[in-house]
Amino acid sequence: MKPNDLVVITGNAHPRLARAVTDSIGIELGEVRCGRFPDGEIEVKVLCDVRGSDCFVVQPTCHPVNDNLMELLVLIDCLKRASARRITAVIPYFGYARQDRKDEGRVPITAKLVANLLERAGAHRVLTLDLHAPQIQGFFDIPVDHLYASPVLGTYLRQLQIENLVVASPDVGGSKMAWSYAKLLGGRFAMVEKRRVSAEETQVQFVIGDVKGCNVVLVDDMISTGGSIVEAACVLKDKGANEVYICATHPVLAGNAVAKLCEAPVKQVILTDSIPTEGKIQDPRFHICSVAPLLGEAIRRIHRHESISSLFRGSARGMRGV
Numbered sequence: 001m002k003p004n005d006l007v008v009i010t011g012n013a014h015p016r017l018a019r020a021v022t023d024s025i026g027i028e029l030g031e032v033r034c035g036r037f038p039d040g041e042i043e044v045k046v047l048c049d050v051r052g053s054d055c056f057v058v059q060p061t062c063h064p065v066n067d068n069l070m071e072l073l074v075l076i077d078c079l080k081r082a083s084a085r086r087i088t089a090v091i092p093y094f095g096y097a098r099q100d101r102k103d104e105g106r107v108p109i110t111a112k113l114v115a116n117l118l119e120r121a122g123a124h125r126v127l128t129l130d131l132h133a134p135q136i137q138g139f140f141d142i143p144v145d146h147l148y149a150s151p152v153l154g155t156y157l158r159q160l161q162i163e164n165l166v167v168a169s170p171d172v173g174g175s176k177m178a179w180s181y182a183k184l185l186g187g188r189f190a191m192v193e194k195r196r197v198s199a200e201e202t203q204v205q206f207v208i209g210d211v212k213g214c215n216v217v218l219v220d221d222m223i224s225t226g227g228s229i230v231e232a233a234c235v236l237k238d239k240g241a242n243e244v245y246i247c248a249t250h251p252v253l254a255g256n257a258v259a260k261l262c263e264a265p266v267k268q269v270i271l272t273d274s275i276p277t278e279g280k281i282q283d284p285r286f287h288i289c290s291v292a293p294l295l296g297e298a299i300r301r302i303h304r305h306e307s308i309s310s311l312f313r314g315s316a317r318g319m320r321g322v
């Protein structure tokens with residue numbers, strides 16, 4: 001076997017996470033030049049030997065989503081043309097996942113388009129984390145390994161030893177995920193009923209379940225504008241909740257989301273590093289749990305043809321969907 005049979009490379013989306021992943025595996029990050037031509041086109045050269053290698057490209061498709069997605073596609077194309085044996089797109093945050101169905105006339109299904117692009121570019125597999133909709137796996141005709149951040153976030157939440165715990169979902173779509181966390185943490189379940197008015201605006205109607213005097217962990221897959229989760233936190237407080245914690249896998253944190261979260265009546269905001277947050281967060285109430293060891297272990301197992309599902313044995317699958 002070649003000494004560099006396992007190669008992990010990255011673009012510019014989240015090099016710190018990619019480095020933490022390779023550190024956890026105990027290998028060096030593969031050397032790549034990923035820049036721009038003077039007109040803004042992406043210019044890539046893989047500087048390490050990848051011929052016949054098992055290659056992983058770590059690249060969340062977060063903001064700026066189109067640049068990061070295009071870099072990922074160009075890197076995959078580059079590896080294919082350099083005769084890599086197998087190419088896995090490691091996408092800790094899968095952007096465009098919220099456009100996953102045609103729920104009105106004349107709208108695209110962008111999650112499917114992204115799946116097509118990844119396959120066409122030359123990806124043989126996808127490794128991702130807490131997809132907004134688990135059925136996106138079916139948009140691919142190549143294997144998709146879908147990881148859950150629940151073992152990572154659950155370990156941190158358990159350490160907090162929150163008493164009289166209720167785990168709440170900010171909407172119906174997240175209820176399965178909140179149920180799984182309630183089971184994992186040994187708490188009761190509640191749900192806030194949210195209606196989306198527009199991409200920026202939501203309206204909360206009522207809360208299902210008793211939260212009076214309880215400490216509530218609000219769980220979601222992502223925080224984008226922060227509208228859903230902050231509104232849910234305020235409603236829970238109005239209904240008599242004691243401390244409210246916010247816990248989400250993907251810190252999209254668009255626009256003034258951080259300011260909104262800082263003003264929210266919450267004890268802590270617990271996130272992962274699936275998306276970089278450097279320079280965005282100063283408030284000590286934010287806690288970032290790293291998913292790098294989880295991704296590293298999954299890469300190691302895929303490389304050795306070992307089971308991924310056994311990584312989650314005994315821990316709840318924090319999956320969205322009802």
Ligand code: R5P
Nearest residue numbers: 221222223224225226227228
């Ligand atoms: C909803 O379907 C998602 O799980 C999130 O609740 C939502 O996308 C978060 O968006 P925002 O932070 O903009 O309310």
